Amino acid sequence: MKRAVLFDVGDTLILGHPKFWLWPLLLERGLTPDTSRLREAIAAAYAEYNRRHLEAISPELALPVWRTFHRRLLEGLGLQDHAEEISSYLAENWQNPKVWPITPGAVEVLTELKKRGYKLGVVSNWDGLLPGVLEAVGLAPYFDYVAASALEGVAKPDPQIFRVALHKLGVAPQEAVHIGDSPDDVAGAEAAGVTPLLFDPYRQNPQAIHDLREVLERV
Template sequence: MHPLLCKGQHRHTASAGEMLKLRLLTWDVKDTLLRLRSPVGESYSAEAQAFGLRVEAGALSQSFRRAYEAHSKRFPNYGLDKGLSSRQWWLDVVTETFRLSGVHEERVLLPMAEKLYQDYTQTRNWELLPGARETLGQCQGKGIRMAVVSNFDRRLQEILVRNGLHQHFEFTLSSEDAGCAKPDRRIFLEALRIAGVAPQLAAHVGDHYENDYKAAREVGMHSFLLRTAAEPAEWEMEVPKDHILPSLSCLPSLIEKG
């Protein structure tokens, strides 16, 4: 095995095993650097209990998926083009989640939603993926500029601060800030514009094939796809093996400052 490659990766003929020279590395956050400590249904169920209600976590998880998907389809990217704020968007999703699970007491719906909206900026709801902090430190140590490009609302910066990751990034570009969400090419182009870096000297790291890997490549950036599941994914045949990260710790040995 080539010394620069992690287990499960193979040398790509185009690179001949050479490290990729970069000036900018952009990162997705959720399920790439940070993940939820527990399923949404469990957090919502605990909050309901604090308000004197008993709602089963499994039912809340199912209701959340329904509410989230419906609201995302009707009001993409937090409904910004419809005049909504991301805060109101989330309050509507949470209250609908509880309604779908049989909670109709208006006196508690909004207070619970408000509390959960605030709670999801707290470290008790987030944990770092294995190797995240060390990998960011090693990449930063190489002198490569780094930034965040994430489909998230404006709470993202606070979440990064609370989890001790913000110091690694030159800037944070959420989909709410950009006014468009991945896989829209404009969010990547805006990140490149802010950094003043040509796409061929930049790479993006994320866990989603369409939103992260494919979208970044379509604007001329390099990209790496974090493989978080053990079972084969439908995109496996579309992505060269040396673009897939079995773990975050594989990344530093594949890149260097351009």
């Protein structure tokens, strides 16, 4: 019997693709990104973020990492002349929920799972901003524990971050399900003995669920 549901955040509870949070900012400024370079730009930006995020254990340390992430992304999209201004704006407005668009169905699913009595947790490769981000978008009250990799000192796919969350929630591995979008989510959960559920909000992976509301039928 399942007693707990764990969630990744980026591209699971919050949509990370630039078209959902960056494109509106560019439109306001009359700017057009070079989308032919989008995949490479995203890969380069995340490579830099992943290299540094475990060191970013506080907002003060995390914001410079995000500024670099945003500059790399904007430069990769051919917007180097605007990279400093926009990255500064995003850093100053990191608690604005418009910067972190919630995945459709997320609030509905979390509300229903709470009603059903599940313990809810986050297991996410994220820096020290994560608790504040969840507060900003209104999701923090749903969770009994938030395991951010930078704050735990270990990142997925290492199963240890799952074990931390399970211990804090007071549940055994076989009593938990983890929903996430990446191979690291699946590998880490399985290594910890947690049942993984692969999610793809962009409907590109036929093996994944594409609507978070499907979680309610799977737990």
